[in-house]
Amino acid sequence: MPRVLISPIEMTSKGGPYEKILLDAGFEVVNRPAELSLHDPDTLIRHLRDNGIDGIVAGLEPFNRRVLESCQLRAVARYGVGYDAVDVPAATELGIAITITPGTNHVSVAEHTLAMILAVMRGFPQRDQGVRDGSWRRDYLPRLSGKTLGLVGLGRIGKAVVPRAQGLELKVIAYDPFADREFAAAHNVRLCTLDEIWRDADVISLHLPCTPETNQMINRGTLAKMRRGAVLINTARGGLVDDDALVDALTSGQLGGAGLDAFSVEPVPASSRLLQAPHVLLSPHLAGQDHDSIEAMGSLTAECLARLFRGQAVPDGCLVNPGIGSGWKWNR
Numbered sequence: 645m646p647r648v649l650i651s652p653i654e655m656t657s658k659g660g661p662y663e664k665i666l667l668d669a670g671f672e673v674v675n676r677p678a679e680l681s682l683h684d685p686d687t688l689i690r691h692l693r694d695n696g697i698d699g700i701v702a703g704l705e706p707f708n709r710r711v712l713e714s715c716q717l718r719a720v721a722r723y724g725v726g727y728d729a730v731d732v733p734a735a736t737e738l739g740i741a742i743t744i745t746p747g748t749n750h751v752s753v754a755e756h757t758l759a760m761i762l763a764v765m766r767g768f769p770q771r772d773q774g775v776r777d778g779s780w781r782r783d784y785l786p787r788l789s790g791k792t793l794g795l796v797g798l799g800r801i802g803k804a805v806v807p808r809a810q811g812l813e814l815k816v817i818a819y820d821p822f823a824d825r826e827f828a829a830a831h832n833v834r835l836c837t838l839d840e841i842w843r844d845a846d847v848i849s850l851h852l853p854c855t856p857e858t859n860q861m862i863n864r865g866t867l868a869k870m871r872r873g874a875v876l877i878n879t880a881r882g883g884l885v886d887d888d889a890l891v892d893a894l895t896s897g898q899l900g901g902a903g904l905d906a907f908s909v910e911p912v913p914a915s916s917r918l919l920q921a922p923h924v925l926l927s928p929h930l931a932g933q934d935h936d937s938i939e940a941m942g943s944l945t946a947e948c949l950a951r952l953f954r955g956q957a958v959p960d961g962c963l964v965n966p967g968i969g970s971g972w973k974w975n976r
Contacts, residue, residue: 646698646974647672648949649691651682651705652723654933655942662701662946669950671699683910689714698974699953701945702730704910704929709734718974719952721945722964724749724932725800726881728854732965739972742964743948747800748940749932754804756931757849757879758812760903762788764875764925765847786846786873789813794845796838796861797852797880798823805849806831817844820852842869847877854881862886867893873900879931882907891917894924905931 648671650656656675666673674695682688682705692700692715699719705711707720707730719741720730727744735742763769765788774781793809795802798820806816810831817834819841828835838861841848848870852858862876862885870876876899878885887908893899901923909916910929918924932941948958953974 645670645672646718646953647674647696648699648701649674649676649695649697650701651676652701652703652942653678654938655701655723658938660939660942662942665943665946665950669946669953671949671953685711692717699949701942701949704729707731707735712738712740718976719743719949721745721948723941723945726853727964728881728883730964736965736967739968739976741952741968741972743945743952743958743962744964745941745944745948746961748944749937750800750804752934752937753801753851753879753931754808755934756905756927757801757805757851757877758808760877760879760905760925760927761793761809761847761849761875762812764877764901764903764923765791769925770923791815791846792817792844794818794841794848795820795833796841796848796850798828798833798835799851801879802851803827803831805851806833814847817841838866839869842866843871845874846871847875849877850880850884852880852884854883859883860886862890864889864892867898870899872898875899875901875903877903879903879905882910882929887916887918891921894921899923901925903927905929 648666650673663673682691685706685708688705689711698716701721701723703723709731712731712734717740722744725744725746727742730742732742767785791814793814793816795805795818798818802818809816817836819836819838823835867889890902894902903925905927906929912918948962951958955973
C-alpha cells in the first residue's frame with residue numbers, strides 16, 4: 645500500500661475530506677509530527693526515506709534535485725499554487741509528478757491583500773500600539789479613496805483583487821506579460837508597463853511567482869522609481885523583494901509603508917532588519933489560508949494524488965510538469 649505524507653500543519657491539525665479521498669484511493673496516510681520541521685533538506689530526505697513515503701502533500705519544503713534523487717517519491721502535490729521550492733526539471737527527469745491547487749485560495753489571498761492595504765494606509769498596527777502604550781498619537785494619513793493601485797500580476801489572485809479594490813474606490817492599473825485583455829477591458833483596468841506601475845501607483849501589490857526573471861524585482865532601482873510615500877504589499881513570494889533595499893526605502897521615507905506576508909527566509913529570523921523597520925505590517929505567510937481554502941486545497945491535493953495513482957488525468961491546470969509523459973505510471 646503506497647504511503648502519502650501530509651506535511652501542512654493546517655491539514656493535520658483539523659483533518660478534512662482529503663483523508664477519505666486518499667483512503668478510498670488505497671493510500672496509507674501518514675501525518676507529519678507537529679514538532680518536526682521539514683525545511684532542512686537532510687531532515688526532509690531522512691523523513692521521507694525512514695517512512696517509505698511514495699507521495700506527499702507538500703507545503704514549502706525544499707524539493708531540490710538532491711532531495712528528489714534521494715527518495716522514492718512518485719508525486720509531490722503542492723498545497724497551494726506556488727512551486728518555486730520544487731526543482732521541476734529535475735522532477736520531470738526523474739518521473740515525479742508535480743501538482744498544484746489552482747482556483748482554491750485566490751479569494752483568501754485577495755481578502756488578505758485588501759486587509760493589508762487598509763491596515764498600512766490607515767496606520768495600523770502603530771495606532772493600536774499607541775493606544776496601548778499611552779502615547780495616544782493622532783497623526784493624520786492620506787485617504788485611500790481615489791488612489792491608484794498597481795497590480796504586478798493579473799492572474800487568478802490579481803483578478804480577485806480588482807473588484808474588491810474598486811469597491812474601495814481605488815483606480816486599478818496592472819502589469820502582466822500574459823494579461824487577460826478582455827478581463828481588463830471589462831473591469832476598467834488599465835494595462836501598462838512596469839515602469840508605469842512604479843511611476844503611477846500609490847499602492848503596489850505583488851501577485852506573481854518568483855522566477856529567475858522576477859527574483860528581487862523590488863530592488864534599489866525599482867524602489868527609486870516609485871512615488872515617494874508609496875506603499876508596497878507582498879502576499880506572493882519573499883524572493884521578489886530585496887529586503888535590505890526595502891528597509892532602506894522605508895527608513896528614508898521613499899516608501900510610506902509595506903505589508904508583507906512572504907519573506908526570503910521563513911520564519912523571519914530575529915536578526916532581520918524588517919522587524920525594526922518603520923511602518924511595516926507583517927504576517928506569517930498565510931494569506932492563502934482560511935477555513936474554506938484549507939479544505940479546498942486539501943481536497944484537491946488528495947484528488948490529484950488519487951487520480952495519479954489510478955492512472956487518470958488530474959483536473960485541468962493542476963499538473964505542473966506534463967513533460968513526464970502520457971505513459972507515466974505510479975508504479976515504476
